[in-house]
Amino acid sequence: MKNPSRRQILKYAALGGGTLLMPRLAPREARAAHTDPHFFLLIVLNGGADPAYMFDARPLSMTRAGRIQNYLGQEPFGWRGHNGITALASPLVKPLLPFRDWFSVLNGVYMTPGFDGHLQNMNFLFAGNPFGGESFIPHLNLAENGQPPASLDAVSPSDALGVNVDNHSAVVSLNPWAASALAAKLKQLRPIQSGDPLAEFMRGRVRANAEGPGRFAAGAQRMLHGLDGAPEVHRQLAKLVPPHLEAEPEQQTADLISQCFRQSIARAAIYVLPEFFDVHSAEQAKTQPKLFTTAIARLAEILEALDETPFDAQRSMIDVTTIMVASEFGRTMRIADAPIHATGTNHNSLSNSILLGGKGIRGGLVVGASDLANERAQASGAHRALDPALEKTMGTPFDFAAMRPIPELPDEFDIEDHLTIGSVINTVYALFNVSQSRYRSLGRNLPAAPVLHGLLA
Amino acid sequence: MRPLAVFALLFGLAAPAAAQTSQFKGLAAVSRELSTRIAPKHAPLELDRFLPAEDLDVLLGSWTGFGGEHNFKNGVPNSLNMVIWHATLSRFAAAMGESCATPRMEFHPRFGATLQKVCAWPAPKAQSEATLTAFWLALMGYGAPEAEYVAWRDFFRAAYAGKPAAETVAAMTLAIAMNPHFLLHK
Numbered sequence: 001m002k003n004p005s006r007r008q009i010l011k012y013a014a015l016g017g018g019t020l021l022m023p024r025l026a027p028r029e030a031r032a033a034h035t036d037p038h039f040f041l042l043i044v045l046n047g048g049a050d051p052a053y054m055f056d057a058r059p060l061s062m063t064r065a066g067r068i069q070n071y072l073g074q075e076p077f078g079w080r081g082h083n084g085i086t087a088l089a090s091p092l093v094k095p096l097l098p099f100r101d102w103f104s105v106l107n108g109v110y111m112t113p114g115f116d117g118h119l120q121n122m123n124f125l126f127a128g129n130p131f132g133g134e135s136f137i138p139h140l141n142l143a144e145n146g147q148p149p150a151s152l153d154a155v156s157p158s159d160a161l162g163v164n165v166d167n168h169s170a171v172v173s174l175n176p177w178a179a180s181a182l183a184a185k186l187k188q189l190r191p192i193q194s195g196d197p198l199a200e201f202m203r204g205r206v207r208a209n210a211e212g213p214g215r216f217a218a219g220a221q222r223m224l225h226g227l228d229g230a231p232e233v234h235r236q237l238a239k240l241v242p243p244h245l246e247a248e249p250e251q252q253t254a255d256l257i258s259q260c261f262r263q264s265i266a267r268a269a270i271y272v273l274p275e276f277f278d279v280h281s282a283e284q285a286k287t288q289p290k291l292f293t294t295a296i297a298r299l300a301e302i303l304e305a306l307d308e309t310p311f312d313a314q315r316s317m318i319d320v321t322t323i324m325v326a327s328e329f330g331r332t333m334r335i336a337d338a339p340i341h342a343t344g345t346n347h348n349s350l351s352n353s354i355l356l357g358g359k360g361i362r363g364g365l366v367v368g369a370s371d372l373a374n375e376r377a378q379a380s381g382a383h384r385a386l387d388p389a390l391e392k393t394m395g396t397p398f399d400f401a402a403m404r405p406i407p408e409l410p411d412e413f414d415i416e417d418h419l420t421i422g423s424v425i426n427t428v429y430a431l432f433n434v435s436q437s438r439y440r441s442l443g444r445n446l447p448a449a450p451v452l453h454g455l456l457a
Numbered sequence: 458m459r460p461l462a463v464f465a466l467l468f469g470l471a472a473p474a475a476a477q478t479s480q481f482k483g484l485a486a487v488s489r490e491l492s493t494r495i496a497p498k499h500a501p502l503e504l505d506r507f508l509p510a511e512d513l514d515v516l517l518g519s520w521t522g523f524g525g526e527h528n529f530k531n532g533v534p535n536s537l538n539m540v541i542w543h544a545t546l547s548r549f550a551a552a553m554g555e556s557c558a559t560p561r562m563e564f565h566p567r568f569g570a571t572l573q574k575v576c577a578w579p580a581p582k583a584q585s586e587a588t589l590t591a592f593w594l595a596l597m598g599y600g601a602p603e604a605e606y607v608a609w610r611d612f613f614r615a616a617y618a619g620k621p622a623a624e625t626v627a628a629m630t631l632a633i634a635m636n637p638h639f640l641l642h643k
Contacts, residue, residue: 151536160521160530169533173516181510182541189509189544198628201612202635205605209637219479220637222534229536230543237540 037311037320038147038359038432039261040140040154040268043302044161045295045327047278048118050345051353052333053292055079055105056370056393057088065375066340068333072289079105081366083454085404088373092292095300102303103323103357104365104455108395108405110420111329111349113443118278121328121349122163125421128440132164136425137171141267145433151233154268155260157253161272169222171270174260176252180242191234192227203227236265250298254305258317273298277327280335282342299325318358322431324424325355332391333372350386350394354424360431362457368419369396369405381411395419403454415442422449430456479641480532483518484508484545487640494595500563507548513541532642546634554627568595575629578622584614596630601638609633 052058057076058068072090079089079100087107096103112124120130127133138153153170160173192199206227210220240259243252257269275295279285306318330352331345338344351370357363370393371383379387383394397406397417410417422440429439430451439448482490488504496502505514518532531538552561557576564572571591577583589610597605609632617625633639 160515162521162528164528169535170537172535172537173531174537175512178510178512182513185509185544186540189547192539192543197616198632201608201616202632205608205632205636208608215477216479216637216641216643218477219534219641222478223539223637223641226534226536226539230539233536234540237537 036147037261037315039317039321040137040428040432041257041306041321041323041358042137042268042270043299043323043325044270044272045275045277045325046161046272047276047327048121048329048331048347049277049292049295049327049353050279050288050331051107051351051370051393052331053090053288054093054296054353055087055089055355055366056107056330056351056353057090058333058372059088059374062375063340066334067372067375069285069340069343069345071286079366081105082364083366083403085366085369087366087369090292092289092296095296096303099300099303099357101364102318103325103355103363104361104367106354106356106367106419106424106452107351108368108370108393108398108419109352109354109424110395110415110418111352113349113415116329116347116349118328118347119162119164121347122161123165125326125328126163127165128422128425132166134167135163135165135171136428137268137270138167139429139434139438140432141170142434144435147267147433148264150264150267151229151236152260152266154270155257155266156270156272157256158270158272158274161270171268174256176243176249176256179237179240179256183237183240183242186234186238189234191231193231233265236263239263248301250301251305254302254309254317258306258309258311261317261321262311271302277331279331280344280346282338282344285344320359322356322358322360322428324428326424327352330370330393333393334391336389336391346391348392350383350392352421354421356424356427356455360457362455365403365455367403367452367455368398370394371396378409380409382409382413385413400450400452403452416446419452420449423452426450427452427455478533479637479643480529481518481534481538481542481640482642483520483529483532484514485519490598491596494598495564495568497563497565502562504545504549507545507552509541509544509548513545516541517545534641542640543635546631550627550631550634553630554623554625557622557626571595572626575626576622578625579617579619583622584618586610589613592629593633596633597636597639600643601636605636605638609636 052068060070060075062068063070074091076088076090078086080086087105112121112130115130123132124130126135141149141153143149152172155172155174157175206220206223210217210224243255253271260266273295275291277291279288306321307316309317311317311320330348332348334340334343335346371377372379372393379390387394395418397408397410398419399406420442422442426439426449441447442449484504488502492502508514516531516538519530521528521530555561556572574588575583575592593606593609613629617628
C-alpha cells in the first residue's frame with residue numbers, strides 16, 4: 001500500500017481521525033473560545049539576511065561590474081506586485097510562489113539609525129530602541145486591545161534570540177519535544193490548587209514578600225502573577241498532543257504553534273530559523289545559496305503547514321494568523337578591496353526586506369524599494385552622506401499615501417520620507433488594536449511612524 | 458563630552474525594567490546550593506533528575522552567550538516557569554518525604570541525621586525548635602529573614618500536627634523550595 005501523503009495525513013487529522021495535528025480542543029470549542037481569533041507569528045532570519053538572495057536582488061550585470069556579490073550566479077526575475085510595482089527576486093524564492101498572493105514584500109526598510117551591530121538592530125526590531133526596552137510582542141496580548149489575553153504572550157519553539165527586552169517574561173521558549181514531554185508529565189501531576197492549605201501557605205509567603213518596593217519584591221510579584229496563571233497553563237499544556245515523530249521539524253513547529261494558539265496558551269509565536277546569515281568572510285558568503293535554499297524551504301513548509309492546519313470548521317491557521325518574516329538588517333553589497341568573486345558582506349541597517357502576510361494584510365503587493373538598482377544607478381546625496389563608500393543599498397524615499405517609492409535623489413536624509421521598521425510595527429499594532437500611545441515614533445520630537453494603511457486588508 | 462552624555466541618556470532611558478526585578482537563580486544554581494547543604498561531596502545532588510522533561514532547565518533561568526554578550530535568559534517568573542518549578546520541586550520534595558522510609562538520594566551525614574529527626578513527625582521531638590530550625594537552615598540556608606522561618610514553623614505545627622511523616626516532610630520541603638528567598642536572586 002502506498003504511504004499516504006502528508007496532505008492526506010493532515011486532512012485525516014483535521015477530520016478528527018488522528019492525533020497528528022488535531023489539538024484536543026475541537027474546532028467548535030476553538031470558535032467559542034475566540035470571538036475574533038487573531039494571532040501573530042514572527043519568523044526571524046537571524047544574523048542579518050541579505051535581501052539580494054530573496055526579494056531585493058540585483059541583475060548579474062551589476063555583479064559583472066563589480067558592484068555586488070552574487071554567489072548564485074543566476075539572473076533574478078521580476079516579482080510583480082498587484083500594485084504594479086516590481087521587485088527583482090532571486091530564483092531562490094520560487095518555493096514561495098504558491099503563497100505570492102498571501103503575503104506582501106516590503107523592501108528598502110530602514111532599521112536602526114546610527115548603529116550597525118546585531119544586538120542593537122535586533123533590539124530596534126523588537127523594542128524600537130538600539131539598547132532594548134519594551135518588546136512589541138507582549139503589546140499584542142494586552143487586555144486593553146479588546147481581546148482576552150492568552151496565558152502567555154508568546155511561545156518560541158526555537159533557540160533563544162539575542163535581544164535585550166524587559167517584558168518577555170511571558171515569552172517562553174518551548175520546543176515541540178520539550179512541550180510533548182512536559183505535557184505527558186503534567187497529565188500525571190496535580191496543578192497548584194487554590195484552596196489546598198499548603199498551596200495557600202506557599203502563595204501567602206510569596207504575597208507577603210511581594211509587598212513593598214525593591215527588586216526582590218518585584219520578583220516576588222512576578223512569582224505571584226505566575227502562580228495565579230499556573231493552574232490554567234498547567235491544564236492547557238497538559239492538553240498538548242505530541243507532534244508526530246515522522247513529521248518534519250517545521251511541521252512540528254507549526255503544529256505546536258497552532259495548538260498554543262487554539263488553546264489560548266499564547267497570542268503570538270517567535271520562530272528563529274536555525275540558519276545564521278552573518279557572512280562577513282567570502283567563505284561564509286559563498287554558502288548563501290545553500291543557506292537561503294534551506295531557509296526558504298523551511299518558510300514554505302511552515303506556511304503550508306499553517307495553511308493545512310484547521311483552526312475551526314471554516315478557517316485554517318493561516319486565516320487567523322498575521323505572519324511577519326524579518327531579519328535585524330540587510331547586508332552590504334560587498335566588502336571594499338576584496339575581489340567581487342571572493343568577498344563577504346557586512347551589516348546594512350539602511351535597507352532591509354520584510355515579508356508581511358496573513359490575517360488583516362493585503363497580500364501580493366510590493367511596497368518600498370532600495371536604491372542602486374543597477375550598475376548605472378546614481379546614489380543620492382542623502383545616501384552618500386550615510387554611506388560614502390556606497391557599499392550599501394538604501395531605502396528610497398517613500399510616498400505613504402500612494403504606497404509607492406519616490407524616484408527622487410534627495411540631497412539630505414529625512415527619516416520622515418522613508419519606510420522604517422517603525423511603520424511596519426505600527427501597522428502590526430493597528431491590526432491588533434494596540435493603543436496609539438504605544439506607536440513607535442520616528443525619533444525624538446518626531447511624529448509616530450506612519451501606519452501602512454494600504455497594506456491593511 | 459557631549460556624545461558621552463547622549464549615550465548615557467539613551468542608555469539610561471533604555472535601562473531594562475527586568476533589571477529592576479529579581480530573577481530566578483536558575484536550576485543549576487539552586488541545585489548547587491542544595492547540593493552543598495544536604496549532599497555529600499562525592500555525590501552532588503542534581504535537581505535535573507526531578508525535571509518533568511529533559512531540556513526544561515533553560516526555562517528556569519540560564520545563561521546564554523551571543524558573541525561577546527552573555528545574558529541570563531528566562532529568569533523572570535511567569536506562569537510557565539512556575540508550573541515547571543512546581544512540578545520539579547514537588548518531585549524533589551516527594552523524594553525527600555519518601556526518604557524517611559528508604560533513602561531516595563544520598564545525604565550528607567549531618568543532614569541525614571536532621572532528616573531522621575524530622576521524620577519522627579508528629580512526635581514532639583520532631584516538632585521541637587531545634588529540629589525544625591536545623592531542617593529549615595539545611596534547605597533554605599541563611600538568606601531568609603526569621604519571619605519566614607516562623608511562618609513556616611507555625612504553619613506546619615498547626616496544619617500538619619497529626620499528619621504522617623512522609624507527607625509532612627515532603628510538604629515542608631516544597632514550602633521551603635517554593636519560597637521566593639529560595640528561588641530568587643537577591
